[in-house]
Amino acid sequence: MxxxxxxxxxxxxxxxxxxxxxxxxxxxxxxxxxxxxxxxxxxxxxNPIRRPPDIADRLARMGLRRPDPSRILTSAQATARWLARSRPGFRFFAVGAPGLHAELRETGHEDPAAADFVVVGEGPGLDYEQLTIGINLILERGARLVATNPDVTVDAVRDGRRLALPGGGALVAPFAAATGVTPTIIGxxxxxxxxxxxxxxxxxxxxxxxxxxxxxxxxxxxxxxxxxxxxxxxxxxxxxxxxxxxxxxxxxxxxxxxxxxxxxxxxxxxxxx
Ligand SMILES: [Mg+2]
Known part of the structure; x- marks a missing residue:
């Protein structure tokens, strides 16, 4: 020291x-x-999937002291705040869990036709159609590519066994590959x-x-x-x-x-x- x-x-x-x-x-x-x-x-x-009150409840279900949700900051919240600061009233197209969409809707407007930002987080749902929408927003409309977090995998437990799930860094990769742009990473x-x-x-x-x-x-x-x-x-x-x-x-x-x-x-x- x-x-x-x-x-x-x-x-x-x-x-x-x-x-x-x-x-x-x-x-x-x-x-x-x-x-x-x-x-x-x-x-x-x-992890952008759960919102702070849900994370607090989850800790309580584990038998732990339930933290005040205001003391929890997720990459989805930080992403929403960063987008609002970059462009107040921003329009977004998001790929990821419902919790990410909900967080972004607090400060922005979901608009797959004219988004300013293509936001990629974790969770199921990324498919060919979403990839197509996101790529064209970036290439044709100049939307900025943003990832909630760079983790390539996320540890999970399924049926009592440890399992790796694709993380934000893996899910944003096809958008970056198709467009040649470097994503802004929040986490x-x-x-x-x-x-x-x-x-x-x-x-x-x-x-x-x-x-x-x-x-x-x-x-x-x-x-x-x-x-x-x-x-x-x-x-x-x-x-x-x-x-x-x-x-x-x-x-x-x-x-x-x-x-x-x-x-x-x-x-x-x-x-x-
Ligand atoms: Mg950790």
Whole structure:
């Protein structure tokens, strides 16, 4: 730690692989949610499929403390906000789960005939016709291609078995290939989702800590914009795995949330005394 750097005061928390896998909470997630409840925090997820109240309900169904939905920021929300800032009253054509469409309709208008933006998120539904509409909006009308998140796969559990589903990065690829344009990506490791979460927290970026399970997204992206970083090895990156070459190492590298709470106790003292 350098003296010039402010100590972390607020926490951003990735969800999948940190708090749960599929519908299964990680063993120390309950204690962690209690620990973090009285400290400045926001949950950030690249997953655009569920809206914050649904995510909060999902945690409650797992037997965990239900977070206030206002403390959850999804890549779909960040996308909607970014589009509204780029072009107030924007028109969009979206491919992805109903939750993404609902989020975009909060600030924009769905208009497959004259969209300003082709927005690609996760979820079922991408077909030949949608690809055709999106490609022509980009090529003929100059619509901008936007992806909620860059993940090429997403971990899921189906019939009790782990399964990889196509992620936003995979689903946006055919649009990019057909048009030759580079998509604007909102989710981690790009800065926009972090920046909106930090704005919501109201702390300087260098006083914010990102907790995540992926070196290439959670940690690399947070490090790039000057945040503190903590990796928990309960998700994509297991204990014992060698650090991937070329990626910044986190400030804390711990096996699980219990170990993380132990090291952070002195950094974030109990605000209730
Ligand atoms: Mg994760």
């Amino acid at each position: 350098t003296n010039a750097r402010p100590t972390p005061r607020a926490i951003l928390i990735d969800m999948d692989g940190v708090l749960y896998h599929g519908d299964q909470p990680l063993p120390d997630a309950g204690a962690f949610l209690e620990w973090v409840a009285n400290r400045p925090h926001v949950f950030v997820t690249n 981690k490791p790009e800065p926009l989702l972090y920046e909106m979460a930090i704005e919501r927290l109201g702390y300087p970026v260098r006083a914010c800590l990102m907790i995540g399970d992926r070196p290439d997204t959670d940690i690399a992206g947070a490090e790039r914009i000057g945040m503190w970083t903590a990796l928990v090895r309960t998700g994509r990156f297991p204990p014992g795995a060698a650090w991937p070459g070329g990626l910044p190492t986190p400030d804390w590298d711990v096996p699980n949330l219990t170990a993380l709470m132990a090291v952070l106790e002195s950094v974030f003292p109990d605000p209730t005394g």
